[in-house]
Amino acid sequence: MTQQYWIGEFYVDLSRNQITVEEEIKTLAPKALSVLTVLAKHQGQVLSQDMLLDHVWPDTIVSPNTLQRCIAQLRKALGDDGKEQHIIKTHAKKGYSLECEVRWQAQSQSTTPEQHTESIQPKPRHTPGPAQIRSRSQFGFALFAAAFFIVGLAASVLFEPSSSAQLTISEFRPLTATDNREVAGIYSPDGEYIVFHRYSTEVCRNNIWAKRIDTQQEFRLTDNLDINGQHQFSPDGKTLAFVQTSNCIQPLTQKLCYHLMTLDFDKALQSPQTPTRVLECKNSQIREPQWLDSDHIALLQKNHERWKLIRYSLQDNTSTLLYEVSDGDIISYDYSRKDGLLAVVRLGEGSHYYLDMLKPDGEQVSSHRIHYPNTIARFKSIYPNFSPYENQLAFSTGRQLYTLTYQGQVNPVTLPVDEPMGSPVFHPSDSRMLVIKGQYDSDIYAMPLHQATQAQARQILERSNREESNALFQPGGELLAFNSARSGQMQIWLSDGQVPRQLSNFPMDTSLYETHWSADGTQLLANTDKTLVRLNLDGSQHTVPLDYPVVQLFHWDSRNQTALSLIRVNGILTFAELNLNTADVRILKDRDVTWALKTADGSLVYTDHMDRFWRSGPVEDQLIEPLLTQGSERLFTAFGNTLYGINEDAQLWSYDLHSGDFEIITTVADDIIRISAVNDAQILLIKQLTSRKEVVELLLAD
Known part of the structure; x- marks a missing residue:
């Protein structure tokens, strides 16, 4: 199919999800552009809503509102007045037509309906019958399945691995929509409030907010900005528990301290409150609190190498072990008070993921390996959430929602949304769900290496309204490689200073992390998704066969075909050198x-969890004392044998x-989030512009 065409003066590029006019670029959702393309191929013809829905969303149940939103987005991008309708015209009770001239990239003349017509005969809209709907509450949560089994008297519904579960969405509405990043949305136990984080201009700090759903009134619950983690309600809905992170005043074994905090929800609705610290961890990490009952909170705790699941008593100020694994590591978990079950996802034997179901006292009920479909990368982690589906969990990979049965079967759920959405949380009534929607926006800036000043760090090398990161100079060349989500999916791009081009074509939902040039600048x-991929400059690629997930790729020695990496071996994070030819692993630290x-002379330099710099030596590693206070999350880089970095004071x-x-x-500037690369003339910096995330509610049809 032709990927580019003109609609009047508007240039449509499907490969980048963009519409351009007079050098103004607008990025749209892929489904909206699919609607436009169908109309363009039938220019001048009236296409009914059913025709468009069947063609753009085949085999998917979506509401007409979804199509109407796409039309509204297109009209806005095309500068079309909804009243005048010069480009896209609405025909009452009939459908839509494209009234403007269409020119396809491969043709010099305008198209005609006969030249570009695909057969899209009207199909009967699929109406789910009683056997396809399974309701678990009076609100009628509808889950469509292509196939199901009835097992005994329990009549639990399990999806075939090849089937696609479908949710009928009656309404899609944002609950928070400010210029700030809003994440971590949950419902109160009575379903009347949502509680979420709202971040300030300081990247890592947030306040906890609540919003009453029926009145839309908002309440700031915490009195100060802090680094607050995921929060959870007590069973009676009166108290929130969450983990707060801060710098340790006198760090001994770790730089950050972790505090279990509680907050009186009723008081905080009246006025912002100071949370109460109930537990402090200076020598271990804690995360993901879940109330087991009014006194006990489950937590993940990491002392040394592995995470374990513990139960903490508020009354006795004691903790007991609930669950740990000796060969692997716990990734995440969830708890259902209704079912009295803990669902634990762990990395186990053979670097495979497993689902363990536990009772609240830690007794194991079942354990099954998770069987990933081809649409999910082998090493992608799963963060489970209990769902209204019988014996099933739900999770998101970014753009796609899946169900996970207690037996480890994964099945896709089709949602009529185009933007990345994650963290599904279901309403107590099972009639609706919360997801987090939105994008990051960061740009690549260049600063002169010599005589640099803050004012000079204003040359923008790459700019879009999506995330740009990991910019790298080509060795011995003029190209700049960088990661960008400007096409709707994070990909690797190349720029010669004029027109950037997309190099990679990774599948949708791919997580793209670090990228490195070869020494000769040809690869x-x-x-990607904790797997290493080599790319040539013509776009061809080769996956490196490895037995372990690569958590971070630090450095690539292309001459010797080795890579410094942080990998998981038996669940433990391990600093190692990978041989990309033989897949051998050499443990370094x-x-x-x-x-x-590695610097130009081959010296290995690294930072530890205390942000201290070390240089590898023949007998023992040497602490680089002049850099003792210079480490930060903004990382560091090297040119020749000189290190460059940004400390916590933004120096x-x-x-x-x-x-x-x-x-x-x-x-x-404070919004410079990392140093990316250095050459003999410039330093590349990544500047965060916005981190637009919002809490969205999907109402499910009866």
């Missing part, structure tokens, strides 16, 4: 490593490993 090595690289610094010279170069 790139990318970490038994300590936590957060970033690493850009350099350190020569040979001479020992240390220099503060300048102070960068």
Whole structure:
């Protein structure tokens, strides 16, 4: 199918999900452009709603509102007045037509309906019958399945691995829609409120907010900005529990301290409150609190190498072990008070994922390997949520929603949405669900290496309204490689300073992490979904066969075909050197490593979990003392044998490993989130513009 065409003066590029006019680029949802393309292929013809719905959303039940939203988005992008309707015309009770001239990229003349017509005969709209709907409450949560089994008297519904479960969405509405990032949405136990995080301009800090659903009134619950983690309600709905993170005043074994906090919900609705600290962890990490009952909270705790599931008593201030694994690691878990079950996802034997179902006292009920379909990458992690479906969990991979049976079977659920959505949480009535929708927006900035000032860090090398990151200079060349979501999916792009082009074509829902150039500038090595992929400059690619998930790709020595990486071996994060030809693994360090690289002379430099810099030595590693306070989450890079980084005070610094010279170069803006690359003339920085996320509610049809 032709990927580019003109509608009047508007240039439509389907490969990038963009409409361009007079150098103004607008990015649209793929489904909206699919609607436009169908209309363009039938220019001048009236197409009914059913025709468009059947063609753009085949075998999927969606409401007409979905199509109407697409039409509204298209009219806005095309500058079309909904009243005048010069481009897209509405024909009452008949459908829509495209009234503007269409020119296809491969043709010099306008198209005619006869030249570009696909047969899209009207299909009867599929109406689900009683056997296809399974209601678990008076609100009628509808789940469509292509096939099902009835097992004994329980009559539990299990999906065939090849079937696609379908949710009927009656309404799609944002519950939060400010310019701030809003995430971690949950319902109160009575279903009257949603509670969520709202971030400030400071990237990591947030307040906890509540919103009453019927009146839309908002309440700020916490009195100060902090680094607050996921929150959960107590069974009676009166108390919130969450983990708060802060810098340890006197760090001994870790830089950050973790605090279990509680908040009186009723009081916080009256005025913002200071949370109460009930537990402090200075030598271990804790996350994901879940109330088991009014006194006990389940937590994931990590002391050294592995996570374990513990139960903490508020009354006794004691903890007991619920569950741990000796060969692997716990990834995440969820708890259902209604079913009295814990669902634990763990990484186990053979780097496969397993689902363990437990009773609240830790007794194992079942354990099954999770069978991933081809649409999910082998090493992609699952974060389970209990759902209204009988004996099934739900999870998101970013754009796609799936169900997970207690027996480890994964099945897709089709939702009529185009933007990335995650973190599904269901309403107590089972009639609706919350998801988090939105995008990050970050750009690539260049700063002169010599005589740099904060004011000079304003040359934008790559700009779109989506995320741009991981910019790298081509060795011995003029190209810039970078990761970008401008096409709707994070891909690797190349720029010669004029027109950028998309290099990779990774499947939808691919998570793209680190990328590195080969020494001769002819290839790139990318970490996608914890798997390494080599890419040539013509776009061809080859997956490197490895037995372990690659959590981080630090450095690529293309001459020797080795890669410094953080991998999971038997569930434990391990700093290792991978041989990309033989798949052999050489363990380098038994300590936590957060970033690493090799300099021009082959020196291995890395930072640990305390942000201390180390240089590998022949007998023992040496602490780089001049950099003792210079580490931060903004990482570091190298050019030649000189290190460059940004500290927690936003100061850009350099350190020569040979001479020992240390220099503060300048102070960068607070919204510079990392240093990306350096050459002999410039430093590349990643600047975060917005982090637009919002809580969205999907109402499910009766």
